[in-house]
Amino acid sequence: MINRLIKEIQKKNAPIVVGLDPTMKFIPGSIKEKAFSVYGETLQGAGEAIWQFNKEIVDAVYDLIPAVKPQIAMYEQFGIEGLIAYKKTIDYCKSKGLVVIGDIKRGDIGSTSAAYAVGHLGKVQIGNESYAPFDEDFATVNPYLGTDGVKPFLDVCKEEKKGIFVLVKTSNPSSGEFQDQKLADADNRPLYEIVGEKVNEWGAECMGENYSYVGAVVGATYPEMGKVLRKIMPKTMILVPGYGAQGGKGADLVHFFNEDGLGAIVNSSRGIIAAYQSEKYKDTYSEENFADAARAAVLEMKEDIATALEQN
Amino acid sequence: MINRLIKEIQKKNAPIVVGLDPTMKFIPGSIKEKAFSVYGETLQGAGEAIWQFNKEIVDAVYDLIPAVKPQIAMYEQFGIEGLIAYKKTIDYCKSKGLVVIGDIKRGDIGSTSAAYAVGHLGKVQIGNESYAPFDEDFATVNPYLGTDGVKPFLDVCKEEKKGIFVLVKTSNPSSGEFQDQKLADADNRPLYEIVGEKVNEWGAECMGENYSYVGAVVGATYPEMGKVLRKIMPKTMILVPGYGAQGGKGADLVHFFNEDGLGAIVNSSRGIIAAYQSEKYKDTYSEENFADAARAAVLEMKEDIATALEQN
Numbered sequence: 205m206i207n208r209l210i211k212e213i214q215k216k217n218a219p220i221v222v223g224l225d226p227t228m229k230f231i232p233g234s235i236k237e238k239a240f241s242v243y244g245e246t247l248q249g250a251g252e253a254i255w256q257f258n259k260e261i262v263d264a265v266y267d268l269i270p271a272v273k274p275q276i277a278m279y280e281q282f283g284i285e286g287l288i289a290y291k292k293t294i295d296y297c298k299s300k301g302l303v304v305i306g307d308i309k310r311g312d313i314g315s316t317s318a319a320y321a322v323g324h325l326g327k328v329q330i331g332n333e334s335y336a337p338f339d340e341d342f343a344t345v346n347p348y349l350g351t352d353g354v355k356p357f358l359d360v361c362k363e364e365k366k367g368i369f370v371l372v373k374t375s376n377p378s379s380g381e382f383q384d385q386k387l388a389d390a391d392n393r394p395l396y397e398i399v400g401e402k403v404n405e406w407g408a409e410c411m412g413e414n415y416s417y418v419g420a421v422v423g424a425t426y427p428e429m430g431k432v433l434r435k436i437m438p439k440t441m442i443l444v445p446g447y448g449a450q451g452g453k454g455a456d457l458v459h460f461f462n463e464d465g466l467g468a469i470v471n472s473s474r475g476i477i478a479a480y481q482s483e484k485y486k487d488t489y490s491e492e493n494f495a496d497a498a499r500a501a502v503l504e505m506k507e508d509i510a511t512a513l514e515q516n
Numbered sequence: 517m518i519n520r521l522i523k524e525i526q527k528k529n530a531p532i533v534v535g536l537d538p539t540m541k542f543i544p545g546s547i548k549e550k551a552f553s554v555y556g557e558t559l560q561g562a563g564e565a566i567w568q569f570n571k572e573i574v575d576a577v578y579d580l581i582p583a584v585k586p587q588i589a590m591y592e593q594f595g596i597e598g599l600i601a602y603k604k605t606i607d608y609c610k611s612k613g614l615v616v617i618g619d620i621k622r623g624d625i626g627s628t629s630a631a632y633a634v635g636h637l638g639k640v641q642i643g644n645e646s647y648a649p650f651d652e653d654f655a656t657v658n659p660y661l662g663t664d665g666v667k668p669f670l671d672v673c674k675e676e677k678k679g680i681f682v683l684v685k686t687s688n689p690s691s692g693e694f695q696d697q698k699l700a701d702a703d704n705r706p707l708y709e710i711v712g713e714k715v716n717e718w719g720a721e722c723m724g725e726n727y728s729y730v731g732a733v734v735g736a737t738y739p740e741m742g743k744v745l746r747k748i749m750p751k752t753m754i755l756v757p758g759y760g761a762q763g764g765k766g767a768d769l770v771h772f773f774n775e776d777g778l779g780a781i782v783n784s785s786r787g788i789i790a791a792y793q794s795e796k797y798k799d800t801y802s803e804e805n806f807a808d809a810a811r812a813a814v815l816e817m818k819e820d821i822a823t824a825l826e827q828n
Contacts, residue, residue, distance in 0.1 A: 225628075227631075228641070228642065236643070240643060244645075245642045245643035245644060245645040246642065246645070246647070247640075247642065247647050247649060249642060249643075250640075250642045275624075275628055275631075277622070277624060277628045277629075277631040277632045277635070278628070278631050280631065280632065280635045280636075280649075281631040281632070281634045281635035281640050281649065282635065282640060282642075282647075282649060283603070283635060283640075283647070283649025283650055284596060284599055284600055284603060284649075286635070286649070287596055287599060288596055291595070291596060309622070309623065309624055309658075310589070310621070311621065311658065312587075312589060312621055313686060313687060313688035313757075314688060316537075316587055316589045316590070317589075319539075319587075319589040319590050319592065319593040320589045320592065320593070322593045323589070323592045323593035323594065323595060323598070324592075328559075328562075328593050328594060328595075329540070330540065330557045330558065330559065330561060330562045330594075331548070331552060331557035331561075332557060333556075333557040333558070335558070335559050335594075335595070337559060337592075337593065337594060337595025337596075337598070338595055346621075346623065346658050346660055347660070347694065348658055348659070348660045348683060348686070348694060348695070349683075349686050349688055349690070349691055350688070350690035350691055350692065350693030350694055350695070351690040351693055352688050352689055352690040353688065353690070371660060371661075374625060374660075374661050375625060376625035376626060376661055376662070376664050376665065377664055378661070378662035378663040378664040378665070379661055379662055380662070381662030381663055381714070382659065382660060382662055382707065382710070382711065383660070383662070385697075385699045385700075385701065385702075385707060385710070386699065386700040386701055387697045387698065387699065387700065388697075388698040388699065388700045388704045389697065389698055390697075392700045395694065395697060395707070398694070398697070399694065402693070445625075
């Protein structure tokens with residue numbers, strides 16, 4: 205799957221992933237009204253509105269991008285009905301040829317991580333039958349529990365030719381609280397570097413053609429740390445959240461890439477899917493053509509990153 | 517909810533939580549056959565088998581224990597149908613007067629953690645209506661993202677009078693890889709102690725009568741660390757996994773408790789729900805009376821912990 209992701213990035217010339225993180229306030233009134241008119245203002249109604257919203261966004265941008273990253277929390281907040289919309293979104297995106305990165309940030313003790321790995325990336329056995337319940341192509345994983353919390357994901361990835369992105373340095377303001385702590389037994393280097401070294405180690409036994417299928421998450425909001433982590437994890441695909449709405453700019457991203465122009469894939473969520481509500485686009489686009497605004501925002505993001513990479 | 521949890525612990529004289537972590541191999545053949553005869557060897561069949569299994573376990577032990585802790589991964593591995601069984605289990609346990617700790621180990625950047633908090637502990641707004649999608653009483657939370665990943669859970673807890681347990685030192689073998697790292701800027705104390713201090717700090721503004729509704733997870737498998745963490749977090753309820761199948765014993769647990777005999781609640785999963793398969797019980801119990809074996813195992817665990825606390 206890492207080879208396919210890279211081929212799609214090259215084919216579409218866009219190291220970009222669109223975060224499908226719908227909230228009720230991003231969804232145009234007309235879509236909500238239609239869903240509520242059938243299902244009422246219910247969890248099912250919300251699920252339907254999310255699914256219709258996603259579908260229009262995907263239809264408008266799928267030819268431009270290699271991958272999408274639905275954030276499962278945005279679906280899980282609507283319970284079972286939200287998760288049904290999550291699953292529909294995954295299936296639809298795959299039918300459009302997109303690589304799907306499930307932003308699930310799971311991670312637990314071994315036997316429990318194995319259950320998450322099976323449910324999201326693998327197949328679960330029931331009697332003589334087996335099923336792929338959520339069936340994302342990649343999943344994000346939290347490393348706090350150490351190797352035996354990550355290992356079960358690697359086992360499933362090897363079997364299914366899928367991949368993971370391990371949280372190394374997250375994009376949020378307080379990520380440094382624990383992640384930046386200097387470690388006495390590692391020459392005072394920060395924890396995120398040591399996690400990065402582990403990712404590199406885990407990845408070495410999970411190599412695709414040029415990149416490992418054990419990737420890392422490093423926030424666009426910390427470009428200097430990205431530069432160091434790029435060197436620590438040379439064969440690691442870095443998933444870079446925090447571009448756009450969270451403050452990351454194209455120029456901040458150059459050091460996340462390798463000299464081959466690859467090695468990073470940048471996510472934008474709100475900046476794309478709610479572009480029609482942004483200062484920049486709200487005069488040109490309205491609720492009726494929210495999906496066109498998303499397309500314009502993808503094109504602009506693609507240009508921003510390409511320009512930054514060329515100038516480097 | 518923390519006050520209620522403590523009252524239930526006192527009333528039942530049992531600082532015990534039963535982990536409802538069903539797997540296909542724990543479920544007696546007769547339950548599986550019945551479920552499969554209606555739904556086939558499908559995800560729905562698995563969900564039904566899990567739900568019937570849980571129901572019998574709960575019926576057999578609910579009068580002895582204050583709380584249950586379903587591990588969501590064990591349900592999520594069966595996709596939507598598994599999560600329907602998770603939700604049914606929560607509702608049923610609450611109807612039996614049990615406190616429900618959702619072992620979800622979620623944690624993300626602020627806006628995303630807010631979605632998890634709303635979906636699991638709070639209410640989600642849809643138009644003019646609001647719904648409590650999963651509605652557990654407590655949830656476990658991963659701290660790797662720092663304060664702004666935890667804060668949204670606290671906000672919801674304050675509003676809903678619920679609580680969380682933050683992962684501090686987990687029970688698994690490789691938990692030390694990152695959690696035990698000595699921090700140069702904290703007098704070489706390990707990361708888990710610093711996370712413990714944060715839990716204490718977050719908890720100070722979330723006090724119930726005597727304990728905070730910000731609890732901590734500390735594995736029974738690390739009793740010496742539990743002793744230190746008990747002192748660092750005096751007002752924190754500690755959820756202690758790792759008893760039984762993972763190797764923790766009653767005598768290991770005494771230092772997790774305060775002098776008031778409270779402050780900790782010990783989880784056992786496999787050791788209870790799959791007791792009928794264990795060396796100890798397999799000659800006395802069979803598949804037909806698996807729930808009686810679970811009851812016997814709860815009584816034995818209660819005795820083990822009570823004896824250890826008395827001898828201390």
